[in-house]
Amino acid sequence: MATSISPAREETPETGEVVATGRGRYHVLTRYDRRILALMVGIPLLLDIVFIWWPTFSSILLSLTNYNGVGDLTGDNFIGLRNYQFLFSGYTLFWPAFFHNVLWLAWLAFVATPLGIFFAVLLDREMRGTGFYQSVFFLPVVLSLVCVGFIWELQFSPTDGFINNVLHRTSSGNIIDWLGNPRINIFAVLIAASWRHVGYIMVIYLAGLKSVDPTLREAAKVDGANEVRTFFRIVFPVMAPINVVVAVITAIEALRAFDIAFIINQGKNGLELLSILITNNSISEASLVGFGSAIAVVLLVISLGPIIVFLSRTMRTT
Amino acid sequence: MSAVAVTAPRRIAVRPARLALHAFLLAVVAAWIFPLFWAVYSSLRPVSDTIQNGYLSFPGSAGLSLVNYQTVWNNAELPYFYLNTLVIAVPAVILTLIIASMVAFACTQFSWRFNLTTLMIFTAGNLLPPQVIIVPLYRIYLNTPIPVLGSIDIGKFSFPLFSDRGLLYDQYIGIMLIHIVFQTGFATFVLSNYMKTISKEITESAIVDGAHVLRIWWNIVLPLCRPALAAMATLLFTFIYNDFFWALILMSTGAKRPITSALNNLQGEFFVNYNLIAAGAMLVAIPPILVYVFLQKQFIAGLTLGSTKG
Secondary structure (H helix, E strand, O other): OOEEEOOOOOOOOOOEEEEEEOOOOEEOOOHHHHHHHHHHHHHHHHHHHHHHHHHHHHHHHHHHHOOOOOOOOOHHOOOOOOHHHHHHHHOOHHHHHHHHHHHHHHHHHHHHHHHHHHHHHHOOOOOOOHHHHHHHHHHHHHHHHHHHHHHHHHHHHOOOOOOHHHHOOOOOOOOOOOOOOOHHHHHHHHHHHHHHHHHHHHHHHHHHHHHOOOOHHHHHOOOOOOOHHHHHHHHHHHHHHHHHHHHHHHHHHHHOHHHHHHHHHHOOOOOOOOOHHHHHHHHOOOHHHHHHHHHHHHHHHHHHHHHHHHHHHHHHOO | OHHHHHHHHHHHHHHHHHHHHHHHHHHHHHHHHHHHHHHHHHHOOOOOHHHOOOOOOOOOOOOOOOOOHHHHHOOOOOHHHHHHHHHHHHHHHHHHHHHHHHHHHHHOOOOOOHHHHHHHHHHHHOOOOOOOHHHHHHHHHHHHEEOOEEEEEOOOEEEEEEOOOEEEOOOOOHHHHHHHHHHHHHHHHHHHHHHOOOHHHHHHHHOOOOOOHHHHHHHHHHHHHHHHHHHHHHHHHHHHHHHOOOHHHHOHHHHHHHHHHHHHEEOOOOEOOHHHHHHHHHHHHHHHHHHHHHHHHHHHHHHHHHHHOO
């Protein structure tokens, strides 16, 4: 058609930017339109940079200081990497918290996510009640983690909880202190978190399974493959993009873990997590802004892994 | 051809296996829903009953009642906390959708150099753990001046315009703001995925016809995105309602807290026994459950739009 289209209105596009439409045609946006578009993107971008990226960058800067929130930040506060030195060698809570986050990731990766995938595969078939089953598994996802924490407190409470009462372990001689014993309370919290995580993964995987070409599965069936073989040899490889998304989500959920541990006991005594260390150090009790920021930077660096994977995967196809 | 050969034998041979599957699933589902059921059950039991018989018992002579719910509702003044949550969540969802759809519109319907970078900045912003930015953000909130222009008072409830201290800290708009900024990343990602499926021809012909971009966005592209917008609204409302962290740190006045962080504070103050805790948890859980029950399709569509491509 035409090679140059100018909008039919009074404003003459002067030095209008030529916008390519990828098909050898061009049209001209008026200056007014260009300004509006710039605002439509610019203002949100500004907000994003001011409230998310600038704080991220500041965390890195602050971690190199011993700033404690009082007065202004001056050059005297600069102490280089000393916060990190203390963090890795002197701070007694760091390595337990780091370990708990790793444990969280391992649990989610090897127990909760596979369970979610398993249920998705089970429910991805024509059968009565599959909608009902899905709804039940997914229900914990819509609950606030505060509610999830309270619901599971009713199960794990050492004296009044369901589990100990069923096992008759409530008297002080043989009690199982699910929430107070630092060696097992992390697992109680992980079970509560998995209750929610499994449904979340299941829904995402189910959606992906629906987009798998049915002829692939039929071909496998005709060739005599059973369900397990069909899944691992054919379906799983084809689901590679979804697998990446699921892996990224699993990693990010493990790094974001905060709410349930905080609700149970404020993240002490066996429930330490990097996220809780950050808030306790810089806001709640002490105001060790610099030190807290160092922990935040550690969390940031670890998080960059899954974030970069996600971005490269999803932005590649555009 | 092969259809006839595959379906006939399948119907007969699978019956016992299908039964076993149902039995397995029913067992798992029963165990899965049990914690929720137990919470509901405990919440309906009067405290006298559980003190006497313990929690692992059938309802005693007093039967089941809603007395715990009444206690929590009145003593903990829950209606005000619901109002707090609503005042934060509803404007935040609307503004997030407006902003995210604008960005998605500009990035998908037009081609320009930093298109992809912009989308990446927004998406990555949402993937960060909130604790990474909370320390500087807390300081920003304590130091950002906001005009004090009075307030809207409805009975005991007061909505400051726009701050009651001159700062962004401890204000409804402060919490609203961080939600909007944080969720815009996710919403932009999902909406841009969806808008990519809208042909650019529509926008082009509209420009040829003389429409301004704002008009195109509002009158043409947004209506086409209705399913995605509905899905995102459902999802965003649930995320913002369920959030606990931002209000915990960026709000200090107990009475202004949204219901989730209020619930945490009330533990110990009003919730002196597990029956009341259970009732409180249920009261907080009911709105998102209702949203889910009535808008399940949108909810799931929103989640899957955001994670799968197309």
